[in-house]
Amino acid sequence: MAHSETLCKESVYSSIFKEYAKTLHNYLYYKTGNISLTKDLTQEAFTRLWKNCASVLPQNAKGYVFKIANNLLINEYN
Numbered sequence: 546m547a548h549s550e551t552l553c554k555e556s557v558y559s560s561i562f563k564e565y566a567k568t569l570h571n572y573l574y575y576k577t578g579n580i581s582l583t584k585d586l587t588q589e590a591f592t593r594l595w596k597n598c599a600s601v602l603p604q605n606a607k608g609y610v611f612k613i614a615n616n617l618l619i620n621e622y623n
Contacts, residue, residue: 552598552606561606562591569614576618586621590614 550557566587573583590613594606601609 550603552594552601552603557603558595558598561594561603565607565610566591569610572611573614573618582621586614586617589617 552558552561569590570583570587573586574580577583577586590610593613594601594610597609
């Protein structure tokens with residue numbers, strides 16, 4: 546990915562989603578055992594990535610969505 550690529554470009558965001566969504570989903574399902582909650586948290590993590598696309602570098606996207614998802618999971622059980 547070139548340095549000029551931004552997550553706000555739909556094709557870049559889409560490729561990030563395709564690359565990491567299943568892995569994130571599997572991680573959250575392993576943690577929760579709840580398919581509905583897993584889907585909601587995965588969707589919310591990627592929604593937040595899109596909302597903050599200008600401030601997240603593509604190479605940091607995986608860490609970002611996993612961190613957001615983990616925080617959402619912690620909040621869910623507190």
